[in-house]
Amino acid sequence: MSLAMAWRMSFICLIKARGRWRWFPVEESFHPPALNFYCRKKSTAPEKVLGRVGGAAPDANAKEPGSTLDKLFSPEERASILHVLNTASDKELKGFRLLRGRKSISISEHRKKFGPFENLESLINVPLFQHKTAVQVCSSILCSETGRKKGKEKPPLRKFIKPDVEEERLKAVNSIVSIVFGTRRIAWAHLDRKLTVLDWQQTECWKLSNRTYPSSVYLEEISSVISKMPKADFYVLEKSGLSIQNTSLFPILLHFLITEAMLYALLNKTFAQDGQHQVLSIKRNVVGKHFDLMIGDTRTSGKELVKQLLSESVLKEQPRVIFPPEKVVRYRQAFLTDSHRIEELYDSLLQAVAFYELVFDNGFEFR
DSSP states (O other), X not given: OOHHHHHHHTOEEEEEETTEEEEEEOOTTSOHHHHHHHHTOOOXXXXXXXXXXXXOOOOTTSOOTTOOGGGGSOXXXXXXXXXXXXXXXXXXXXXXXXXXXXXXXXXXXXXXXXOSOSSGGGGGGSTTOOHHHHHHHHHHHHHOTTOOOTTOOOOOGGGTEESOOOHHHHHTOOEEEEEEEOSSEEEEEEEETTOBEEEEEEEEOOOOOSSOOOHHHHHHXXXXXXXXXXXXXXXXXXXXXXXXXOGGGHHHHHHHHHHHHHHHHHHHHHHOBTTBOOEEEEEHHHHHHHTTOXXXXXXOOOHHHHHHHHHHHHHOSSOSSBOOHHHHHHHHHHHHTOOSOOHHHHHHHHHHHHHHHHHTTOSOOOO
């Protein structure tokens, strides 16, 4: 190959064709300035700016240089926020909407390990906290002791509890029986207003199959269960969240509706006082959101939470729920022998706790 030929073939250009970059030889006839323009033409796409070594994109939540949490709040505000962060218990921290779940636990663990927070900036050292999250948490603490936004009123109880009952009557309650039923069993928990467990049990009933039981079977089974229930001020039924639009679940939905209707009628007839209805209902998802048991629209198991409540009853001086010492062993045994997923038993207890905390507003804000 001649020197001239080699010189001509040495001109190559990177050209994008059909979405792919390819190298093409450039003929001698190309004018050098034209070749230079063609090969170096700027893309219309914006250039990417590498903010860090190695090409990592900057974190949107990262703290800006020179900008600290403490500069965002006045000395009085910083003192109020630090007082809450350093003195609030786990339960009190969970009263703030933005500190529910793992965040409140992280604050307590960090406080035990490293001591009280000396400034707001140290909050970013806590796991799950970045600059943006810390700012939001500090702002919510300033709004009110329960973390509610200023000017936002607590939703009325009628939003959660049906049918409507005078709030004075609800707050005068001494004890309730919380009832949850499934396709195989009915469970109930009898708690007083101090959240002391007076009774907690379940009864195996029908086994739902691909057929519908006659009403006489429901009447016999439910009457037998009610005869074992204690007297209380209110009987709270779990309201299922099943949709009638899902035709495949229609047999189960029909079973729940029949059971709920018979429980409502028979309980009112058995325990009626002065002609006032004694049976209320609370939606299943309301209880799930109260205890952060929701994943999307799905309610998860409350077994681990109930086990925690049982342990706290023995280990803490002021537990959230009080179990009689002589019954704790029997209740724990129910967990060990749980081979049939007795979710109704767990849910009946959690529903009773949620009912009282809703009525007496124990630091709970519905989302």
